[in-house]
Every structure is written in C-alpha cells, then in structure tokens.
Amino acid sequence: xxxxxxxxxxxxxxxxxxxxxxxxxxxxxxxxxxxxxxxxxxxxxxxxxxxxxxxxxxxxxxxxxxxxxxxxxxxxxxxxxxxxxxxxxxxxxxxxxxxxxxxxxxxxxxxxxxxxxxxxxxxxxxxxxxxxxxxxxxxxxxxxxxxxxxxxxxxxxxxx
Numbered sequence: 329x330x331x332x333x334x335x336x337x338x339x340x341x342x343x344x345x346x347x348x349x350x351x352x353x354x355x356x357x358x359x360x361x362x363x364x365x366x367x368x369x370x371x372x373x374x375x376x377x378x379x380x381x382x383x384x385x386x387x388x389x390x391x392x393x394x395x396x397x398x399x400x401x402x403x404x405x406x407x408x409x410x411x412x413x414x415x416x417x418x419x420x421x422x423x424x425x426x427x428x429x430x431x432x433x434x435x436x437x438x439x440x441x442x443x444x445x446x447x448x449x450x451x452x453x454x455x456x457x458x459x460x461x462x463x464x465x466x467x468x469x470x471x472x473x474x475x476x477x478x479x480x481x482x483x484x485x486x487x488x
Contacts, residue, residue, distance in 0.1 A: 359399045371484025372405040387412035420450035
C-alpha cells in the first residue's frame, strides 16, 4: 500500500475493482441457467394485445435487467425498464413504483403491480397500487401466499 493511502481508501479501491469484476462476470452468465416460467410469454402477449402499457421494475441493476430481458426474448413487451440503480431508493420503498407510474402516465391506484416477492407487495401497498403476486419466483424463500396482496396467480396467461 502506498504511504499516502489510508486503509479506508485501499478498501474503497479494492471494492471498486471487485465490483467491476463482479459486473463483468455477472453479465457473462446473466440468465444462462434461467428459464421463463410457463404462461409468462402468453400472458405478456395478451396484455400487449389489449393495449396495456407495461413496465419492468426490478431491484436488479438496469443493465443486467435489460440484458436478461433481451436474452429471454422479453424485451419487446415493456415500454420502460427500470432497475434498482434508476432511483434514489429500491423496492420495498414506494419511490421506484411511484416514479414508474409517473413515467407511464398512470395513477398508482389504476396501476396493477404484478410481482413475485414481499418487496413488490410492500412497494405497491405504500405507493397505493393494487398488487397481484405470482405463486412462483423469488420471495426470499418464503411462502408467497403469506404476503399481503390483492390476489395470487399461478400463471400470467390465466389473467386475461
């Protein structure tokens, strides 16, 4: 370590290098072992056919989200995509959902949040959006039906 470098400065430098390495490797494997759940494409196609404006709002960094959507053939369904780095705070804070509603030109009370986790439900409740949760997906390994939501679905294709 140079004489003028403090331990804190060295930690920041090493963190920056590690973060860059992580991002490079994550992008290389992003979605490689992931599959789109059954009914997702059909559901998105039905929403699109009805003229609904769709946005993807995730806590995943925007660049990773965009790459994953493209790799899985889902990028054409969303008017907007916002990652966890798009706003000052992430879900479960309502700010990202409120900003997404604003960008879509919709009122929160008329915007359905479809999610897969308690973070999605908490953000929706705090933003004043109705929330529907899919019964598959992330939810931190906890039972999704234990989350406060307006409804649950096993498949997006069953919604229209």
